[in-house]
Amino acid sequence: MSVVALERLTYSYPGAPAPALDDVTLRVEEGELVVLAGRSGSGKSTLLRLAGGLVPHVHGGTVRGSAVVAGMDVRSHGPGELAAVAGSLFQDPETQVVMGTVRNELAFPLENRGESPAAIARGVEEAALALGIAHLLERPTHALSGGELQRVALAAALVGRPRIVLLDEPTSQLDPVAGDELIGLLRRLNEEWGTTILLAEHRLERCLTAADRVVAMADGRVVCDADPSSFLAWAHDAAPALETPGARLLASVGLGPAPVGVKQARAVLRSHGALPEADGSGPALLRAGPVAGKSSRERGREKSFPAPPARSASQVALRLRGVWVEPRGAPAILRGVDLSIAAGERVALMGRNGAGKSTLLRHVAGLASPSRGRIERSGRVALLLQNPNDYLVHERVSDEAPADALAAVGLTGFADRHPRDLSGGERQRLALAIVLGGEDVEPPALLCLDEPTRGMDRAHKADLAVLLGRLAATGTALLVATHDPEFAALVADRVVLLADGAPIADGAAADVLAGGWYFATETARILRGAGGALDPDAGAALVRAQLAGAAAPAAPPAAASASHPHPTEVPRR
């Protein structure tokens, strides 16, 4: 029996010129794990909100066609009734937690259903144990980190044992470790509890291995409904922006089938003799360093970024000396951070949720002062915070930023629009224009960005990377805090890995991102870091060279790695 059954469903938001869902026919069967793929604005979130009853009961609008969830017609049953069969988890955990403590938060849905105190106590304990948050039960919800909040919100969605769980980009605010843990958890719930899962996600490489089916959407329509491997084959031709890095890597060298995950990609490469065996035998090339005198990062960048201006070591945009941030009555957030960034250098700041990335950026930008240590800046520091909406206070785009700044971010044609009518990616660019300022403002020596790709699809990330590359080419240094290794690989020369308030690795992107497991791109994981290849194009070049039997001479360290030839292990304090 179908848990979700949509039949020729068309939905329009109030006043919207075009339908958000257009003639959608879709069935999700009991126990399936279905991934919703698609670019921003394709209708994924609307579909999830419809299945949870928020559309049309909270958002209004007009519905045509039929929508039945667990036997209930969505048009006649509101979200309160559907909550008994459908648990929902959205992107922003802060607005989903409605009670003061974790225990109360988990008890809340059961109380609303009128369960007995004993049933509530048991349900809370079981949900907390299943999601590994039993130690958080007495904690106030306002004191939880983003990752913890997301787990608590998921536990609250699951505590009533719903037949279906609806998740809208639940990993967008999580670090790679927490994101992988969440996907693993969903898989376990799906397999052991038989819970049906409908998951919208941009980082498909993270969740396709767990999926039974992928439903791709575009302009409110279902454009592909297939198993993950068939979906990837379809995406290669019809929607390259939805292709995973692993699939693109193999497709680029003409190997198939499209791999759903790292394991499958390796198996395909191994079967063609293009991957080192676990015992170390196999093609020498992939065990060697960078090929043909250039790292994969260098070759990848040549396609999209102009070359950065020549700079000397004396052109330092930022220097941190022994910076400590010790809030009163709380553990230290930054512990003696030493960091130096040269003019025009592109640095990605990575680490788990709560590692201190955002705090570091706030201090670098001068929004707060460190407890100890010194921060030296060679000029103005511009900071783009996580939520671009926080910058938007005017009624017209042209009032928010000067014309030349709008032109620099490609928003000239939007000058008369209302800022809140822009898409997520456009708002991000507008916020960037605001912090950069116009020609009458001193250009920033350093641009800091805090999680700029949160909730962004792959195409928008690529656009942003190109924009940032252009800025860096003018001599502005970049410091980008991100959880997304693919974006870090795309945008950074150098990666600093932060843990517990201190850098634990600092080196060239090709070294840091190819050498890790969680903080590594899918290409690097497939190739086990061979050749420092981080992106599919660079990886494909390596594999193609190997397949052609053209062994290349070992090369000196790449230019991008010159200042940081190997990751620097920083002693913990």
Added chain:
Amino acid sequence: MPRRSPLHAVRALVGCLLCAVLALPALLFDSPLVLGAVCVSALAVGAAAGAARPLLRAALLALPFALVIALLNPLVTRNGLTVIARLGEAPVLGQVDVTLEALVYGCVLGLRALALILCCALYAAVVDPDEVLRLFRRVSFRSALTATLATRMVPVLQRDGRRMADAQRCRPGAPPSRVALVRAVAAGALDRAVDVSAALEVRGYGTARRPPRVRAPWSRHDVAFAAVTLALAGCTLAARFAGVASFDAYPLVRGDWGAAPWALAGALVLAPLLPFLDRRGIGR
């Protein structure tokens, strides 16, 4: 809410009643001694419960408000016999003569406002809002829903406000006008309210049934604070009916400054602190 102190460990009903009974003398008495005792009592209980910081913050915020009341009263009232300043004719107000009695009564009103704000701050710091919500959901479901939404919005909007302030500090050049900021904050608050209400809906709050009564045994702290609350309520009402701590500002300042008002003030300050002596069983 973490159970940091015996007061945090009591049931919401007892916590609410204690705060209400502490505020009761501020409503029933004009005596500066009693009003001062209420302020001291709220601060002392907050300190004993480990919530001195939020109470001091509330006091700092309330002081200018109390000062405005104290200074405004002599300008708008014509009562009192002891004129201490003649300010002449003023538009709307007419002849303004400042009297000592009106100034004293202004101080009494300011002190009362301060005492009430401190009691409210104590309530916010020590009583679990989730428990209060459960308490009132059995009585009035819709009111509890509204209160929940409002309660949840406060910390969410506080965080939004902080982020927005940071974002505006990141703008180069002149900051945006206050009108633009207020408009943006209002728009953001509406967006947030929709998000929070959607979260409440998908947790089934919109169709919630009346929650079952939970019969939890009374703890030693419940009993101790309930006893103190009852004793304070009894003392306060008895003193009021007996005319203890009487105070009149008009036409001349006259007050009862004998032993009884001092005893009442002492009871108001010391009695709520007694249950804090027993800290057993406050953890969970």
